[in-house]
Amino acid sequence: MTTTLDRATPADIADLRQLYYAVYGPHYPTALGTDPAEMSRLIADPHTLWLVARCTRTGGLAGSAAVHGEPGSRIGRLEGLAVHPEHRAGGLAGALTDELCRRTLGEGRLDSVYATVRTVSAGPQRVVSRNGFRPMGVLPNAVDLSSRESLALYARHSPGVLDRRVPVPEVPAPLVPLLRTAERTLGVDYAHTRATAPLAAPGAPPAGRLEMIEAPGFVRRRFHERFPDAGQWFYPLHTPNALLVADDGRFEVYAYLNRTGRYCALVAAHPGPAAAADYLEPITRTLTRAGTGYVEALLPLAQHGLLSAFLAQGFIPSALYPAMRPETDGDGFHDYVVMTRTAEQIDFRGVVVDAPLQPYLDAYVSAWAATYLPTLEVAP
Structure with a gap:
C-alpha cells in the first residue's frame, strides 16, 4: 500500500x-x-x-x-x-x-x-x-x-x-540516581553538581479549607491574567481547567485535570510556588478525592527548595528533561525534572521497556523504595 x-x-x-x-x-x-x-x-x-x-x-x-x-x-x-x-x-x-x-x-x-x-x-x-x-x-x-x-x-x-545547558550547582540527594542515569544514556554532564540533603519538611499547614473550582473558561481566563508570561508555568502545553485555592486567598494552584485518563498536571501557582509548597499534601489529597490517580509537576532542576518540598510529600523524581527551557536573559537552557505521585498501587508486571529505557525504570524503582519502604534495623 x-x-x-x-x-x-x-x-x-x-x-x-x-x-x-x-x-x-x-x-x-x-x-x-x-x-x-x-x-x-x-x-x-x-x-x-x-x-x-x-x-x-x-x-x-x-x-x-x-x-x-x-x-x-x-x-x-x-x-x-x-x-x-x-x-x-x-x-x-x-x-x-x-x-x-x-x-x-x-x-x-x-x-x-x-x-x-x-x-x-x-x-x-x-x-x-x-x-x-x-x-x-x-x-x-x-x-x-x-x-x-x-x-x-x-x-x-x-x-x-x-x-x-546552564550548570546546576546542587540538587537534593534523592535525585542523584536519575541524574547518573541521564549522564550514561544522554551524555550530559552533572560532574560539578553537588548532592545535598533535602531541606527539612515543613510543619503541618494551618487548618483551613481548600476549595477546588472546575470551570474551564473561568480558570483559563484567570490563569492568563495571573500568568501572561509562559515562563512562569510549571508545565508548558497544558492549559489548566481546575483551580485549587485556599479559603483565605493566600495561594492559588492551577491544574490540568483529565477526568477520562484520571491524571493531573500541576501547571502553576500564584503568587509563586513557595506559597503553596507547604500545602502539597492537602492539594494532592483533594485531587485524589476528585478521582485523580496520578499527579505530576515539571520543576526546574535548580530549585532545590521546591524539589525538597515535593520530595517531602512523597513525589518521586521520575524523568529528566535537560535543556528544556531557554534562559530569559541569555542563550543557555535550563534543565527540568518531572516529579510524580500516584495514589494507586504500581504494577510493573505488564510494562515492556526497551533496553535504552531500562535504566530509568531501575532508577525509579530505587527512588520509590527509598521513599516508601522503611529502613529495617537488626537488633543486636
Whole structure:
C-alpha cells in the first residue's frame, strides 16, 4: 500500500475519530482524537502541525500524528501517533514522526519535541528511538486507558541545544540516581553538581479549607491574567481547567485535570510556588478525592527548595528533561525534572521497556523504595 503525507483538514475529522477508535478503543483520553471542536481548533492552530497518512488508492486515513506547540514557547509535544491496525508494519509511524521532526526541529521552529510513549509493548518506544528521540524517564500509573498504564518520556533536541545547558550547582540527594542515569544514556554532564540533603519538611499547614473550582473558561481566563508570561508555568502545553485555592486567598494552584485518563498536571501557582509548597499534601489529597490517580509537576532542576518540598510529600523524581527551557536573559537552557505521585498501587508486571529505557525504570524503582519502604534495623 502506498500513502502520501498531508496536513490534516477539517474534512478529515470524522475519519480521524474512527482511526483513533480503531487504534485505542473507547478509552482514548485526549481531545485530539475524540472532540470534534478541539480537533478543528488544532488543525487550524498555526502552532500545531498535524499530518495524516492517506492511502493513495482509496483516500482513506491509514495514520495520524501531530506536533503541538504554543505561542511564546519553542517546545513541542508529539501526540496522537496512530496507525490503523490494517496498515501496520509498513513504517508509517516512523515516516510520520520523521516528517514532523523535519518540519519543526529541522527548520529551527522548535528547540525540542517530547513524547509520552505507551509501555504495553516495545514498538512505540522503538518508533521514536529510530527517529532521534531519547528516553528521559518513566511515568508510572500516568494514565487510565482500559487499565492503569505507565508511560515513558522521550525527547529530541535541535542540534547544539544540549550543549548550552546552564550548570546546576546542587540538587537534593534523592535525585542523584536519575541524574547518573541521564549522564550514561544522554551524555550530559552533572560532574560539578553537588548532592545535598533535602531541606527539612515543613510543619503541618494551618487548618483551613481548600476549595477546588472546575470551570474551564473561568480558570483559563484567570490563569492568563495571573500568568501572561509562559515562563512562569510549571508545565508548558497544558492549559489548566481546575483551580485549587485556599479559603483565605493566600495561594492559588492551577491544574490540568483529565477526568477520562484520571491524571493531573500541576501547571502553576500564584503568587509563586513557595506559597503553596507547604500545602502539597492537602492539594494532592483533594485531587485524589476528585478521582485523580496520578499527579505530576515539571520543576526546574535548580530549585532545590521546591524539589525538597515535593520530595517531602512523597513525589518521586521520575524523568529528566535537560535543556528544556531557554534562559530569559541569555542563550543557555535550563534543565527540568518531572516529579510524580500516584495514589494507586504500581504494577510493573505488564510494562515492556526497551533496553535504552531500562535504566530509568531501575532508577525509579530505587527512588520509590527509598521513599516508601522503611529502613529495617537488626537488633543486636
